[in-house]
Amino acid sequence: xxxxxxxxxxxxxxxxxxxxxxxxxxxxxxxxxxxxxxxxxxxxxxxxxxxxx
Numbered sequence: 571x572x573x574x575x576x577x578x579x580x581x582x583x584x585x586x587x588x589x590x591x592x593x594x595x596x597x598x599x600x601x602x603x604x605x606x607x608x609x610x611x612x613x614x615x616x617x618x619x620x621x622x623x
Contacts, residue, residue: 574598 574594581591 571598 577586577591577594580586
């Protein structure tokens, strides 16, 4: 996220390639919308590993 904020500030002051900037924002949105699912999967895997011990 901080990289997107930094690049947004940079884009206000310098010309940048918009296709790269937009793809970075799209990736940030993808992560924001899928982090909950990934977190649940990591938590359930940890519980399964503890149960196996």
